[in-house]
Amino acid sequence: MRNCMSDTKVMNIAKKRGFLWSSFEIYSGSAGFFDYGPLGATLKNNIISKWRKYYVVGEGFYEIESPTIMPEEALKASGHVDHFTDPMTECKDCLEVFRADHVIEDVIDDDVEGLENQKLTEIISENQIGCPKCGGHLTHVWSYNLMFQTMIGAKGKATGYMRPETAQGIFIPFKRLLRFFRGKLPFGVVQIGKAYRNEISPRQGIIRLREFTQAEAEIFVDPVDKDHPKFATVANDELNLLSSDAQLNKEDPKMVTAKNAVETGLVSSEVLAYQLCIAGRFLADLGIPIEVIRFRQHLPTEMAHYAIDCWDVEVLTDRFGWIEIIGIADRTDFDLKSHAKYSNEDLSVFIEYDEPKKINKLVVKPDMKKFGPLFKADAPKVIKALEDLDASKVQKAFDNDETYNIELEDKTVEISSDVVSFNEQEEMIRGEKVVPHVIEPSFGIDRIIYSVLLHSYTEDDEREFLKLEKQIAPIGVNVFPLVNKDKLAERAHEIREELRNQGIIAEYDGSGTIGRRYARSDEIGVPFAVTVDHETLENNTVTIRNRDNLEQVRIPIQEVYNVLLDLLTGKMEFESLQQ
RNA sequence: GCGGUUGUAGUCUAGUCUGGUUAGGACUUGGGCCUUCCAAGCCUACGACCCGGGUUCAAAUCCCGGCAGCCGCACCA
Structure with a gap:
């Protein structure tokens, strides 16, 4: 049992003086929901405007606002419909509920992550896996999805979900945003708003809410250029870093300058390190003392498979230990690629080279006099197809004394060497299309408010008071x-x-x-x-x-x-x- | 979601076991008196049996269900 005197006292003041209280009290309440009272809402606004000062004004990121209800397709693409779930199974005898994949992996020593529920159910029965606790029979596997489901429209034909994060609302209109930023990387977009997760059992006050406020920035960068133009301005910031290696070796966090962290490869890029520093400065400005902050790198096993590097900013609390209040990740091109695939939209950016590249390219040219009579109405299609071809392949076929087949929509046509000619052509390539990588600092505003209250609580012989930083005091x-x-x-x-x-x-x-x-x-x-x-x-x-x-x-x-x-x-x- | 445990004004608490008068106290808060700088004092007022059902002549008290809090387990992409 931890000593949680500060937590108790702060939450008492918060309730008594109108910062925070649990919602729906006169109807017995509902776990995982909190009201911000008069002072709490003001404090929250002040903290959010401070956040805007850093990210919108300071970094030049623009803010957008997207709906909190999202249609199923969008969350299908993001992976939330299928993967924001846990496969669960229950013991028919002792009624304990377990993670099905964990139960299986304990017994058969095989990675079953990502398998269908039906497959997991089969594995359980084939291997006669019983309840880890009492050995009883396990039920079929079902998915517990943490999203709140709803219906869009009167007949309820369209399934919708309350968004589980604000980030998706930024990825989806990427083409519009890219145009707003006139087609150039890097650029950043932020969103501040509510997100929803139907937690199984939220029991940690304002630390785990079913409806909570996020402030997220999505920074779109060139995948091959992760330097930051203003890195020099943060290079000497000291960060209390707990790397994944240090965690595995049970070492303590180390104070490291941002410059050092990047040079030694501890943090994967300047853009990421820069964001760690900005987050650190923001917290300092809220009056959270540096001694209670650490940056903890995700272990390879806990990091999402698409991320390159991810750091949680954690704050020490007396009741919960270290809690994550900010996550800063390099999510690579995962989100954009996934939305591109599901929506059939091109979500890439054309990046111009500093100097256009000259390349010599072999082109194959049709002999028009022969093409017309030969292909008649299909001629234009064949010519188009020929343009898109790799000319060297055609040449290779002819070198082997073969003909070359071109697939049209409804037929295949044969090209022989006497109807085309080859040409070496110089071509200028001005750039290429790339899907940007995304650097994502994601702030849990409610947890930050808790941290601010907790660490502003001060007591001495005569007084118990909140030493709130004067710019955010309600x-x-x-x-x-x-x-x-x-x-x-x-x-x-x-x-x-x-x-x-x-x-x-x-x-x-x-x-x-x-x-x-x-x-x-x-x-x-x-x-x-x-x-x-x-x-x-x-x-x-x-x-x-x-x-x-x-x-x-x-x-x-x-x-x-x-x-x-x-x-x-x-x-x-x-x-x-x-x- | 499982098990244990608890639920009385804004807060802390008496009463619950053993059903029976107007649910008692302290702090806080509002009003007044007093008061020349850090929660003093006096007067006064407001304010509660978690919700629903059952047993009973009668329920804060006993029983059942729900909700919420706490503890343990599980869960936390």
């Missing part, structure tokens, strides 16, 4: 009258109004004593408090109190608005006010 400033008389409350209300006019989320609190108000304010992580006291009435000054160290400075009211704006946006540090 409420920017609280305004208090020192006591409730002599018009102090009135002045405090005026200041609160003016702060709101400045675009700062500000609240007023006049109940209880000043100490209680500070305590309430700290508990929800309000970075600054403005207090109106009797000196305010004499000289129009107020105090600003810094949540983190309880210190106060006195400044004129007319300056308070700009000062707070500068403090909240990080343009000014509180310490500089104290001089």
Whole structure:
């Protein structure tokens, strides 16, 4: 049993003060669903806008929004309909449920991954495999698909699913996106939104939800050019890397610079390493301390078969241990190729060479005078077919004194050497079509929010409070009258109004004593408090109190608005006010 | 999904075994008094037996089912 004091305390505050609570409470609730309350929704918005600042503004990726319900074909192509499932079997005697493939592999020592359920059922009966627990009989194998199924249209003829990830919504309109980016790699597209997975038994609070928010970026790159033009700007960032080798050898993670990681081949490319760094900077900016972050490389066995390299960004928690909050993968051309195949669309990019390549090519030319009479109405088709042919093959046939057969749609025609001529031709090749590789940083926003709350929780002798980073704190400033008389409350209300006019989320609190108000304010992580006291009435000054160290400075009211704006946006540090 | 266990105001809890008055307390919250800087004090108010069914004259209490939480197992492309 872990010590989960922080988890318990943070979740209590979250529930009590309106960050998070489980959904549908008055109807007994439903596992795997959470509401974001007033402060939680604001915090979430602030974190998402910070994310946009990094990825949309900073990296120049554009954001799109696609439907959360997807037709079956699309998810068939992505592999989710067939493979986002587990083959399950149940013991008829003790009612335990097992992964069918695991049960089989334990007994027959053979890889059965990817086999049909029927085949798995057969293997079980042929090998007389029994329940691993009690030896009883196992039922036929069925697939448990983690997607929520629904119907599209009134008659329910078309099956739809709630999307299990936002990524597919970016791959599917790839041609449109490529055109938007005027045909050039690399480019990045992001999507922020809900995704759905019908987890068998979600029991870890906000860590495993059935409906959750993802922020994903899909970065399309040239497969042969995975350098990053801005790599120099992150090259010296230190990353706490736990490689797959280190895991296998039971070693600890190591602090490594991004530059070093790429040079030693620890991380497979600059683009991937660059994304690890950006993710690291983002988390640091949310106030998650570097000591509780590590980058864990997927083991070869856990990585999807199409991925080249994949790193999870993990955060240490007292209740769950290390949890994955971000996955950053090089998914290669898997997704685009798969959609290309299922949709019969060309999802490739024409990449122009720096210099066009000259090649000498043998071409075969028809002798038109002979072709017309010989093939009559088929002549144009034969000529077209001839153009698409590899001329050297035709020549080879003739060298062997044979004729060459051309397959038309409905017949085969014979070409002999006297109806064509050969020609060496110089051709310019300007480039080639390639299917881009995809670098995918995928963020679990709900888990990030949990991490932010957990690691902003601070307690000392006197206080328990959230040390939320000031740019993401839901409420920017609280305004208090020192006591409730002599018009102090009135002045405090005026200041609160003016702060709101400045675009700062500000609240007023006049109940209880000043100490209680500070305590309430700290508990929800309000970075600054403005207090109106009797000196305010004499000289129009107020105090600003810094949540983190309880210190106060006195400044004129007319300056308070700009000062707070500068403090909240990080343009000014509180310490500089104290001089 | 299986087994165990728990479910009383926003929170913690008494009462449940042994059915019986108006479900008691503390903290929190709202209002008021007081209060010249970090949850003080006083007055006052709001607020609960997880949901559904059964047994009974009578159910927070006993029984059954559901839902949710916790623990263990399983699961987590």
